[in-house]
Amino acid sequence: MTEERELDDGLAAFDQLGREMAETNRLLRAVRSDQATRNQQEQALSDEMKAALKQATGASQEALQASQTEIRSSLLWTGLMAFLIVLVAFAGGYFFGQRSGWDTGHADGYQKARNQEAAASWANTPSGQRAYGLDQLGSLDMLALCKGDGWTMERQKGRTVCFPKLDAKGNLSGWYIP
Known part of the structure; x- marks a missing residue:
C-alpha cells in the first residue's frame, strides 16, 4: 500500500501541480492583459503629454513673438515720442528765440531812431547849422582834430586842449567860418 499511496500522493501532487500551473497561466494571462492595458494607457498618456508639450x-513661441512685437512697438512709440518732444522743443526754442530777437531788434531800432531824431533835431538848431557849414568848408575836421598848421594839443586839468x-x-593859421 505504500506504493499505491505513493502513487496517489504523486498523482495528487501532479494534479496539484497542474492546477497551480493553470492558475499561474491564468495569472500570467491576466498580468499580460494588465500589462497591455497599461502599455496602451502609457501610450495614450505619452501622446497626451506630447500634444500638451507641443501646445x-x-x-x-506665440508669447515670445508677441513680446518681441510689443517690444518693437514700444521702442517705436518711445522713439516717436522722443522725436516729437525734440521737435516741440526745437519749435518752442525757435519761436521764443525769434520773438526775443524781434523784441531786441525792435528796441535797438527804436533807440537808434530816437538818437537819429535827436541828431536831426540838433542839426536844425543854429549850432547844428553852423557845424554843417564848417563841415561843408572842410574846417570841421581841422577844428575837431586840431590839425591846422602850427596848432598843438596839450593836456590841462585832465583834458586835451588845442x-x-x-x-x-x-x-x-585858422579856419574858414561859414
Whole structure:
C-alpha cells in the first residue's frame, strides 16, 4: 500500500501541480492583459503629454513673438515720442528765440531812431547849422582834430586842449567860418 499511496500522493501532487500551473497561466494571462492595458494607457498618456508639450511650445513661441512685437512697438512709440518732444522743443526754442530777437531788434531800432531824431533835431538848431557849414568848408575836421598848421594839443586839468601857435615863419593859421 505504500506504493499505491505513493502513487496517489504523486498523482495528487501532479494534479496539484497542474492546477497551480493553470492558475499561474491564468495569472500570467491576466498580468499580460494588465500589462497591455497599461502599455496602451502609457501610450495614450505619452501622446497626451506630447500634444500638451507641443501646445505649450506653440504657446510659448506665440508669447515670445508677441513680446518681441510689443517690444518693437514700444521702442517705436518711445522713439516717436522722443522725436516729437525734440521737435516741440526745437519749435518752442525757435519761436521764443525769434520773438526775443524781434523784441531786441525792435528796441535797438527804436533807440537808434530816437538818437537819429535827436541828431536831426540838433542839426536844425543854429549850432547844428553852423557845424554843417564848417563841415561843408572842410574846417570841421581841422577844428575837431586840431590839425591846422602850427596848432598843438596839450593836456590841462585832465583834458586835451588845442592851441594855435605861430609857425616858423611867424604866421598864424585858422579856419574858414561859414
